[in-house]
Amino acid sequence: MYAHQKDNKLRQFLRHKARDIERLLPKKPIDYSRVSDVVPIFDITKMHAMLNEHEKRSNLHRNHQRYINFLGNTAGFLPMVSLPTDILARLEALRLRFPNFSDAIDFYLEQFALAQLAEDAVFSANPLLLSGPAGVGKTAFCHELAKAVEAPFQLIGLSSTTAGFVLGGMSSGWSEGKPGKVVEVLARERRGNPLIVVDELDKVAADKRYDPLGSLYQLLESETAKDFIDEGLEIGTNCAHIVWVGTTNNLTKIPAPILSRFSVIEVASPTVEQMRHVVASIYRKVRETHPWGTRFSTQLPEPVVSKVLESGLAPRLVQKELIAACGKAVLRETGRQTGLVKAGYEVAPDDFNPRGVARPKSKAVVQRENFDANPLRDDLVEPLVDWSVREVHYKDAIAPAHHYLLGCLPKQGAVNVTAAIQAFDRETRCVKTANGVIYQLVGQPGFDDLVEVVWEQWKNANAVINDVDVTHQYCWTH
Structure with a gap:
């Protein structure tokens, strides 16, 4: 995907390596450990053996032939993406474009500073999980990170994944059996350390017998990833140098063993x-x-x-x-x-007139009812932090949709889903609910895992069939 300068020394080495594979018993073995800018990723010897052991019409034979063609004359030894000398400055420039990703950028600044201490300074980092509300730019940030590093990029969306073959391949015994996306990007890009993003980890829904996340248990640990066996190839591939990023909207829906393999960073919606x-x-x-x-x-x-x-x-x-x-x-x-x-x-x-966005005649986006002219006593107003607003539709089609406020009550140290919103005063940032309680929206909207858990329980208990995040209608002053 990204252009790299030709390395004549490397190309000469790879030609020698290819001859070694063909002869199997070379007269003058090459000391491969002296070549520092390539690493063994695919075992070409075993791949050729697979060709000899299986007939040409077999799926396994075709898979290995295809991947040998992908690898060309690399002999399975792939170069590593080196960090640009100005990578730290590039990350700071990225911070200006993605200011709400400052914590993630700090994470990579630390990782890359350590990588630059090595002589070859290759692109490497521990697995990172970006957690936050939908639409804040998690995937776009990953794209731009790959461009800054000049590394191959692969996005694997898991929201529609129903089985593990997307990552780990499908057995060649099936008519459509082929390797998964992980080994494919290694072979196609001919780089040992691409950036792979597993998107929407919390939205995987499948039969537990065919866990789509099963391969990640091995791939996210460098020791076990060194010999990852894709079912479409049935031989080990060195995946230990891949740089992983995951994205999620809800941490509670990710299995704990998977979560423990990531460094987790919360990404909030951008401030104004x-x-x-x-x-x-x-x-x-x-x-x-x-x-x-x-x-x-x-x-x-x-x-x-x-x-x-x-x-x-x-x-x-x-x-x-x-x-x-x-x-x-x-x-x-x-x-x-x-x-x-x-x-x-x-x-x-x-x-600029976005389709589907309400165009209010007054300052208030939500239909507004005037509060009492008498000033509110501070002790009668409940402050709410890490708040958001959801529009709810019920199983009973006759029931009208309502907006509900959810968030954390700092006075009580608890989370809360309010009664339906009755009125909203944008100037005072106060919300009046159907039971007469008034809430003060404190700070910017937020995301809290416990709030989301309570919200899911509330939806189940109230026969909700669909909910839409409408927080943006309550955020900015017009």
């Missing part, structure tokens, strides 16, 4: 100030990744940035809506009928 940097980064990416991007102004006008912030959209959705806004800007400037093309364009506030 952080979101300004995120929006600027997303707009810059839109300009850089589309052929028409250079026709637009280098920066978004401040009124547009403010409108993006007010929309409360998660970073995942901002890019899609900014692209739509660019299209509207072109139509606005050129007109639908003229066909004339201008030299340059700039997005205006009216161009």
Whole structure:
């Protein structure tokens, strides 16, 4: 995926190694330990033996032939991705674009600083699990990390995975049996230490007899990963140098043995100030990744940035809506009928109108009821932290959807799911619920594992069929 400079010394070594494999008993053995920039990943000798032992029509024969072709003249010895000399500066630049990932960036700064103490300074890091609400940019961050390191990148989504063959391969005894994604990226990219992201670990749902996460028990431990046997190849592959990242929305749904193999970092939704940097980064990416991007102004006008912030959209959705806004800007400037093309364009506030986002006539996004004119006594208001708001739909189709507030009560040291929201005062950040209790929203929305557990129990007890996170409607002041 990423370009690397040719290494003539390495290529000469690999040619010698390939001749050794063909002869099996070389006259002049090469001291492979003297070559530091390659590591043995695939055992080509065993792969050729598999070809000899199985007929050409067999699945196992075809799998090994395909992977030998992938590996070319590498003889199973693959070079390692070295860290760029300016990697620490690249990570700091990444921090400006993903400010809410500062803890993750600090983690990699520490890991890479240690890696640079070695003579070869290869890309290596302990497995990291990024936990946080959907849409905060976990997957996008991983993409950008791979680009900063210049390492091959493989995203393996687990939300629709029903069996372990995605990671560990399917037995060649089955008609569709083939190796899994892990050994495939090693062979195709011809690098021993790619970055592999296992996305949405908490959304795996399958028969326990075919655990999709089963391979991770071995792959996430460097000692056992050295001889990982993919069912599609049936021989060991050295996967110990892979750099792993996992993502999740809910830590409680991940098996404890898997969780213990990761370093866990919580990623919060960006604050308003952080979101300004995120929006600027997303707009810059839109300009850089589309052929028409250079026709637009280098920066978004401040009124547009403010409108993006007010929309409360998660970073995942901002890019899609900014692209739509660019299209509207072109139509606005050129007109639908003229066909004339201008030299340059700039997005205006009216161009940014996200589909499906409520456009309130007043300052309040939620239908608002006035609170009593009398000032509220402080002791009658319950502060709520790590809060979020969910819209709930019930099994009874006649029952209307309601918004519910959930979070932590610091006064009581407990978590709570409130009664249905009756009114919301955006200026005071107070929520009045159907039972008359008033809650003060403290700080930014948050994510707490225990709150999510209580929420799941509450949904089960109240016959909920679907819930939608509508926290963004309560976040920013208009």
